[in-house]
Amino acid sequence: MRAYELTKEQIKDYDRKYNLHSWSANGNLDPLVITKAEGIYFWDADGKRYFDMSSQLVNSNIGHGNKKVIEAIKTQAERLAYIAPSYAVDVRSELARRIVEIAPDNMGKVFFTLGGADANENAVKMARMYTGRYKVFSRYRSYHGSTMGAGNITGEPRRFACEPGLVGYVKFFDPYLYRSGIDFSSEEEASRYYVDKLREQIIYEDPSSIAAIVLETVTGSNGVIIPPKGYLEGVRKICDEFGIMMICDEVMVGWGRTGKYFAINNWNVKPDMITFAKGITCGYAPLGGVIVDKKIAEYFDDHILQCGLTYSGHPLGCAAGCATLDVYEEEGILQNVKTVGKVLGEQLEALKEKHPCVGDVRYIGLLSAVELVKDKATKEPLVPYGKDPDKIMPGIVGMLKQKGFATYSHENMIIVAPPLIIKEKELKEALAILDEVLDYVDKAILRVQQT
Numbered sequence: 403m404r405a406y407e408l409t410k411e412q413i414k415d416y417d418r419k420y421n422l423h424s425w426s427a428n429g430n431l432d433p434l435v436i437t438k439a440e441g442i443y444f445w446d447a448d449g450k451r452y453f454d455m456s457s458q459l460v461n462s463n464i465g466h467g468n469k470k471v472i473e474a475i476k477t478q479a480e481r482l483a484y485i486a487p488s489y490a491v492d493v494r495s496e497l498a499r500r501i502v503e504i505a506p507d508n509m510g511k512v513f514f515t516l517g518g519a520d521a522n523e524n525a526v527k528m529a530r531m532y533t534g535r536y537k538v539f540s541r542y543r544s545y546h547g548s549t550m551g552a553g554n555i556t557g558e559p560r561r562f563a564c565e566p567g568l569v570g571y572v573k574f575f576d577p578y579l580y581r582s583g584i585d586f587s588s589e590e591e592a593s594r595y596y597v598d599k600l601r602e603q604i605i606y607e608d609p610s611s612i613a614a615i616v617l618e619t620v621t622g623s624n625g626v627i628i629p630p631k632g633y634l635e636g637v638r639k640i641c642d643e644f645g646i647m648m649i650c651d652e653v654m655v656g657w658g659r660t661g662k663y664f665a666i667n668n669w670n671v672k673p674d675m676i677t678f679a680k681g682i683t684c685g686y687a688p689l690g691g692v693i694v695d696k697k698i699a700e701y702f703d704d705h706i707l708q709c710g711l712t713y714s715g716h717p718l719g720c721a722a723g724c725a726t727l728d729v730y731e732e733e734g735i736l737q738n739v740k741t742v743g744k745v746l747g748e749q750l751e752a753l754k755e756k757h758p759c760v761g762d763v764r765y766i767g768l769l770s771a772v773e774l775v776k777d778k779a780t781k782e783p784l785v786p787y788g789k790d791p792d793k794i795m796p797g798i799v800g801m802l803k804q805k806g807f808a809t810y811s812h813e814n815m816i817i818v819a820p821p822l823i824i825k826e827k828e829l830k831e832a833l834a835i836l837d838e839v840l841d842y843v844d845k846a847i848l849r850v851q852q853t
Contacts, residue, residue: 410435410447424548425560434803439466442821442828444808453832456809457821460622460654460769461680464729465821471686471725478721485717487514487710493720500727501682501693504663506672510696513707514689514715518653518679519547521690522555522616524709525675528694529614529647531708532701537570537607539600539646540616543578543624546651555616558624559788572607574600578627580762580773581781589630597636609644614674619665622654623812626764626771634671647674647698653690657681658730658822660767661739668766674698682723689719735822743767745826746818749833759784759843768822771815772836774798776848783814784847798843807835 408416413435423431435447442465443451457463464471478493485491498512513528515521526538540546542557553564554571561567577596579586586592604612615637621627641648650673655665657678662668664676675698679690713719730736743765750763750770761775761783774784774795785794795811802809802816809817818836820829 413447441465441467442824450806452803452806452808453820453828453835455807455820455832456817457819458685459680460659460817460819461685463658463681463684463822464726464733464735465684465823468684468686468729470729471684471722474721474725475687475718478718482717487712487714491715491717491720493717493724494715497720497723497727498715500724501678501691504727505676505693506664506666508672508695509676509693510699512691512693513709514691514720515679515711516688516713516716516719517547517690518651518677519549519552520711521653521677521679521692522546522649522651523549523551525649525677525692526551526555526614526616527709528675528692528698528702528707529649531705532698533613533645533647535611535613537572537612538614538616539572539574539604539607539612541576541618541621542573543576543621543627544616544618544651545623546616546618546653570611572603572612574603576621576624576627577630577633578621578625579630580764590632592630593632593636596630596633597640600637601640604640604644604646609646612644612646614647614649615641616649616651618651618655620655620660620766620769622769623810623817625773625813625815626766626769626817628764628766629669634666634669638671638673641674649673649675649677651677653677653679655769657726658736658739658767659769659819661736661743662767663730663736665766681726683719683726686726687716687719687722688713689716689723733823738824739767739822742824742826742829745829746770746833749830750818753833753837753840756837757840757844759840759848765818768820768824770818772818772840774814774816774843784843785814787813794847798839798847801839801842802835805835805839807832807839 436444437447438445442454444454445451501512502509540555544557546552546555548560550564553561554567557573579592650666652664674695676693683689747765750765754760754763759774761778761781762773764771776782799811
């Protein structure tokens with residue numbers, strides 16, 4: 403095939419001429435040409451190796467080049483590459499069964515999608531159909547996708563392109579304790595405060611009009627904000643009180659990222675729906691879905707489910723999903739997350755102690771964020787919310803990549819979320835690069851901003 407014969411220069415030239423890149427002004431882009439990926443690494447066309455310290459888009463959980471998943475896709479392509487969602491097919495049936503068995507025990511069925519955004523959109527549609535209500539609550543520091551529907555659920559600045567928005571989408575605040583401005587005596591006290599404020603807002607919005615509360619179980623790209631003790635239990639109690647559906651977006655944090663198959667399993671809470679994508683196939687094929695409570699599944703026994711996608715439960719994606727679940731089990735992935743995740747936390751705390759530019763670090767399993775500040779005492783962020791006119795954060799991320807540490811930033815945070823197969827030695831080697839770049843931020847960027 404001609405594509406495999408292109409030179410580095412041709413690949414980059416065609417890319418810049420014919421591709422539109424997301425979240426970018428495209429005119430001055432200079433994308434790396436990537437030719438190979440294996441394990442926790444990928445290589446550019448010049449042979450330079452990079453630690454994949456964000457698991458691409460926090461989805462390459464089992465790393466690159468896994469032979470078991472590749473063979474499953476090849477086998478399925480030869481057996482049955484595609485069949486419409488209205489038919490029953492072995493890999494779709496088996497994957498749905500396994501997902502429901504892994505999920506909390508109140509869950510009954512799965513509706514498959516192509517990814518996270520359409521999973522969240524379909525979850526909201528189901529909640530509206532099931533409750534007969536129309537309003538949807540979600541948080542400001544959240545990302546649920548960028549399509550028109552998911553973009554309206556999203557709370558952070560990436561929603562602005564979807565505005566004026568759809569009717570009935572209401573935002574509330576995360577329990578972001580580092581920036582709350584309140585000196586809570588305990589996590590429990592903070593949870594009571596935020597849950598009480600949410601309940602008050604729901605009353606002001608008329609509880610009988612609210613179909614769902616959508617929240618990332620652990621806020622992902624917007625700062626790895628981990629819910630304080632009692633918070634998720636409080637949200638569940640509100641939902642039960644007013645008949646509101648609790649939808650947990652586990653697109654990023656599901657499938658082992660926090661050390662559990664689902665992040666919600668870290669707390670004694672059972673949502674009405676769980677949305678997933680990313681780690682179910684780890685990027686080997688597109689797949690997402692909505693897991694629904696048994697009562698919702700039973701409702702659609704007698705009511706038409708007004709949801710549908712041409713590629714819902716695509717056989718290649720389902721084959722990849724089944725193989726990926728095998729890899730999680732056979733390679734002891736969840737135990738590795740717990741073991742290496744402990745090291746990640748210790749290393750990040752050391753970086754926080756060492757560097758004036760590090761205001762806070764937050765971590766759970768192998769998902770973490772390093773929050774950069776101008777001043778630890780005032781907590782003033784290195785760049786203001788929603789703005790970075792001097793491109794400070796892209797400069798820091800670019801320096802990391804130049805040294806072989808590939809990740810991304812959001813607002814004033816650097817995301818550290820390596821593949822779940824990473825070993826302690828590899829993690830420490832990668833974090834040494836981060837340490838070096840933070841030295842530069844301390845000495846160069848902070849000094850310039852303080853003079």
